[in-house]
Amino acid sequence: MSLRGQLLLVSLLTLLLPWGGCRAIREMESTLRHGQENNLRTATIAVATSLADNPQQIYRTSAHLNDSSWPAHDLYAYELNEAIAIDGYANDWGNAPLPAPWHSGRAGTGNPLRYLLGKRGDYLYLFLAMRSQTLGGAAELDQAEILLETPGGALLRLRFRSPAPGPVVARVETLSGEPADSDVIAQRIVAYWQETGSGFHLELRIPRDIAGARIGFLVAAAGSESKAGSMAAAQPASPGMWFSEMPALSAYLSRFALPGVRLRVADRHGWISGDSGPAAPTDQAAPTPPYSLALRIYRLLLPEQDLAPVAQASPGRVSGTTATAAMSGKTWISRQHDPDGNRLLLAGAPIRDGERVIGAVLAEQPSDAYLSLTDPAAARLLNLAVLITFGVAAALVLFASVLSWRIGRLRRATQSALDNRGRLQTRMPGSRAGDEIGDLARSFEQLLDRVDEYTRYLHGLGDKLAHELRTPLTVVRSSLDNLDLASLTPADRACLERARGGAERLNTLLSALREANRLEQSLSSSEFEEFDLGEMIDNMADGFRAGFPDRVFETETVAAPVVAAPDLVSQVIDKLVENAVEFSPAGGRIRLSLGEAEGQRGKSWKLAVANDGSRLGPGRKQRYFDSLVTHRTERGNTPHLGLGLYIVRLIAEFHGGSVAAGNSEALSGAEFSVTLPVSMAKR
């Protein structure tokens, strides 16, 4: 695995940072939620405590507190905030919710009916709408019957029937209790009958001083026996209680309500008796566009909570787990979402009167999915953490790449320190850096310097040796030359010839020893030109045939244009042939072949010289091309230093080519070959 890969792997550890950040966000999120819940719970309990032992604030009458009759007959009167015109239309009922769904009445069997009950100032308002297909004649009219309990406890029946739209007057009769003045009461109740295409409306206004704790109604369409209404049709009919919001309590609650929090008080029946009103918008705006990227990240990091939907309550009532729990005396907190998908935090606390639970305070607060986002400090911290994480990871990867590049550069420099001409490039890149890689580069430089020094010494050794030996050899030779031949006996002359022969051989040896070194010097001054290698081989073969008459030369060449130093290439051929001549028996065959080959640098020519002498033994074949290595077994007459093939290798490598040794396929002996690129820029 490469260093870059390893460092990349290590840099993956920085992913722990976002992971830790994620954990921190969750912690913070949870802390913030707890804080929010605690705040809301505390506020709720505080309100509940302030309302404790004071049922009058919640209940209009003690009858409402103690009522245990059938609550299905109970009605809820909205606190109306607009003046109502008694005209048989409900369009001015303002803040009251749309009329409840059509229902056939609690009595069960009548035509579909809907109603609205409202309270404003000193009046109680009732709106009834019935769907009726039959058009009433004079004998059979639509009729409505309203039962009303007066504050005095008397039960009144108001009957309305109208042959035509317009104001109607109730027929009032006292069913129980102290009889009232029917006419006065009838005059004080304002009612309006309105016919519509699909039925009729009845709107009426009752002064509060005759409207006690209970009210109920029954409506019957013309020609229909069945009635629809808020109470059972059976006689004697019993009206249910009507409940309403307590304006004083609502005002009280709105003083407590924090921004964004809606406080409501429900009585023990679940009717809302106080409401601080819809929550005012908070200062903390919803996530703005710059946060949207962060929001997406947090969605990935934080699990979405699955929330229960808010229980749907009928108008004027509360319901749901929070309300139920608070009613049963427990403080409760929960998170839910409303039909629009907004998240809500709900809290409930019981209101006690002594030991008895007389109601509940319910608090409702919109709660953002990601609290930390709405908290500016937390958001800044998070953004900073994310930024730093990515920054650190990027810096690590960059650092790893730089480190890897530096080491790679050093490695490449080390690899190419020895160039094709055997020269050492001892300067390493990055050796001025002060760190360990710089140390390494410097160590390499020192090592290479020493190797270079040693190599130079070795290179020069042969030359120096040859040079130093030359002078004494010259002394010997010139002394031999100086001998007066005339004064010598034949025996002396033979002796002199042997001494000359020995000196000659020494001289040849010394020349050969210097040849390789001199060749290295002359490589740089060689001149490249284009010529035909095949033609050169053919020409040279002619020369060889003349020079070595006791060998048979065979050639197999092609036209091979090449850009090279012709002197050097001819020297290669010379050396290869000399080598082959030495290793083939007299009369043996020597085969020069030239063919195309794929070299390292594209198209190349492969020149092979084979002989039919002995085959090469096992072992590393390249060693034959080393300096002072010979593969001969018997000693010949001519001195041999094993430098010929070394020169071949030097020249081949100088041209960017290569050398190879092996056994010939065509002939019985060895084959030495040189591969030269077709074209090589002079270096």
Added chain:
Amino acid sequence: MKRTIAIVEDEPSIRENYADALRRQGYRVTLHADRPAAADAFASRLPDLVIIDIGLGDEPEGGFALCRELRARSPQLPIIFLTALDSELDVVSGLRLGADDYLTKDISLTQLTARVVALFRRVDSMQQPDAAGTELTQGNLTLDLDRLTARWNGEHVALTVTEFWMVHALARRPGHVKNRDQLMEAASTVLDDSTITSHIKRIRRKFQALDPAFDAIQTVYGMGYRWLEQGNQAPP
């Protein structure tokens, strides 16, 4: 009058051997071991020919310095470098200083003697400017076999004795390939292959300095070299 040959050589045995050989040929030989001694001697009287080794005692290039001094005093004095140094650079430096020849110590005494004789002959013929020497003309090339001088298109080409003999061997039989052994024999010297190659290169360069289009000496790889007559280009 006997001609005087000065040998400046720090190795006594070699010095004596050369001196013996030259004395046998009838020359007067003076011997000098280092540069100051030689310079002192030459200050009073110049010899007729000087043979100088390059490395002289403590001075690795004392021979070059001596050559420079001598050449400054006498442009005609024949100077031969005889040295163990045979790198391309040394040869070029020696010849650039105006030496008439540059010989390595591989050379035999016979060959050295032949060189000395040739140089004296050249000096003699130079002193008789009117006498027409034996000349060989080959196209644009004219060789004066007495003065050992060459002219190309009438212009003098400064060849050393060795180079002159090589050119002579090639130009005498145009179109004939001379191999290295034949060239060495003609130049009466002992040279290895690469030295012959550099000699040929140097000869070409000298001609090309006068005539950039010169390409009369052609290399026949594996065989040797041949002289091409003008307008008789060999097939490529």
